[in-house]
Amino acid sequence: MGELRLMKGNEVIAEAAIRCGCDAYFGYPITPQSEVMETLMALRPWEGSGMVVLQAESEIASIHMVYGAAGSGKRVMTSSSSPGISLMAEGISYMAGAELPCVIVNVQRGGPGLGTIQPSQADYNQATKGGGHGDYSLLVLAPASVQEMHDFVVLGFELAFKYRNPVMILADGVVGQMMEKVELIDQRPRWTNEQIAEISGSWAATGKTANRKKHIITSLEMDSSIMEANNLRLQAKYAQMSKEDVRYETIECEDAEYIIVAFGSAARICQKTVQIARSKGVKVGLIRPITLLPFPEKIIAEYATKVKGFLCVEFNAGQMVNDIRLAVNGKTKVEYFGRMGGIVPNPNEVEAALEQKLIGG
């Protein structure tokens, strides 16, 4: 059993980063995730694990510092919230194109524009459908608890290096700001230069030694046939993600007549809705996609032939619902319920929507 603590979601991102041996964090303050860097600065990991923490002049600079540092083969990360992630879109695309690993945390707030500092899930499409330019995909993890904020930092780095691809932790203001009990991993050392040479030595730009060719970190290729091959290699990687790293959770789905699909803190609320509905005798289950990309389409397709309908619940205007519809492929009814502008629906509200849109309808 690791150390148990009562912690805020944002704080635990910082704690997990240090403990898993992360080499560097570059960021810029934005509500509701500023505690990530505040916590890091207060903990001064450069005196302990040797982790670098730097406050950049903007989110643009942050992500490009991550881009530079990631080229060394080390474990680097950043965090921000929705408007800041928009600014990072450029660097994220470059990192995906140059095939560099990193972890990016988005503690979402409501949009569009400056929007609100209240929680939201309105960046689902941005995270899963691109955000930046070009045919690239991230691997997107959606934490629903403070424990998962911790666990996904550790997992995020594993996946980022497995695929040499940026991993996004798509959190929201609820999990960022709430406090829960969390079990922390023990402090792990940062990778040594020897370990880095073994893990990233075939590509990292660490200084050209006599025994190898120069390493160039770039997304640029002027020869169209090579650029197409590069794109095909990326697509093959994304296909491998879909095969090997889809994660989801099912709750009371075995006998369900209706299934709610929700991610992140929306799923926590819907778990209560399942209880309320079942106390009324309605057999409702919950599927919680943990990886939003790759999307758990298989499990949804499986249940599509078994249930009377799906209700997608999100803190946005209906984004993930489109992925559910694609997975269901017309085999059953798919409805959406959500709130926007930073409003978090309560379980009874969701239950009422379930009654109205699916059961009664």
Next chain:
Amino acid sequence: MAKVRGAVVVDNEVCKGCNLCVVACPSRTLALNRDVNSKGYHYSYMENPENCNGCTNCSAVCPDSCITVYRVKVE
């Protein structure tokens, strides 16, 4: 008194005929050739090789690193 003599070798295929070495040459050794290389550039060459003293001004200003300079002392 020792006198220096020099010579330059221009990589004809790399030279783009920009003429900067010709202008930089204080001894009027270099000129652009009437012939062209495979890219169509009038490459630089020693028109007056006996003038060269191997001062390396040509190689210093060459943007394409295509000049090698040699120098000897002669009695």
Next chain:
Amino acid sequence: MPELAQKIRDIIKPENIVYAKSPLMNDDVMHYCPGCSHGVVHRLIGEVIEEMGIQDQTIGVSPVGCAVFAYKYIDIDWHEAAHGRAPAVATGIKRVMPEKYVFSYQGDGDLAAIGTAETFHAVNRGENIVMIFINNAIYGMTGGQMAPTTLVGQVTSTTPYGRNVDLNGYPLRITELLAQLPGAAYVTRQSVQNAAAVRKTKKAIRKAFEIQAMKKGTAFVEVVSTCSSGWKLSPVDSNKWMEENMFPQYPLGDLKDGTRADANDYSIKG
């Protein structure tokens, strides 16, 4: 004549070489236009890295612009940055590998327009990096558009009637501004239009790399350069035009030569 040919053959022997291309400069023919200053500055960087024996410790950051392919020509590890972000990328590299030599290489659009914020803040933090700034007062790669450093009245494809201050503002002397920042350890403006200038620029680049080793702060080398294609002049005429028009606006010489100005004490007292 055969006698002369024999004389030349006697001189052209490996033991008589006084200048040969650095082994760090590879055999790819550069994509630059004839007479382009980039080629000279690339070579000087390669020579400095070779002479300091730091090939295995150096990471270059190439920009977006004509020098986007800088990574093709010098045989070191490279990191290709997004437009204007080279100082941030270099910061990231240097912060996680402080023992390495890191330099950015940027043009005027990259460094002084789209990347102004990254440039200023990297220098203001006193990042221990070398920044090479090629200022030719025009955007070469995209076809000769106005740069922040374009001179008043200078014709470019987006100032076809000359740069007009009412419409376009003034030429940006970013190097003068950067020299004001306490994080800047060494700020100099050089050029490569003749052999003497090239030798001075090489010394400046060498000094910049040595300052990096001393961890004194940012070493910034501007090279006032030509763009004969953009300026629509021959390479030789471009050098003349540069001397006559660029140098009055961008005077050569050291703007700052010292260690980090700890005399500028900004810390809160009491």
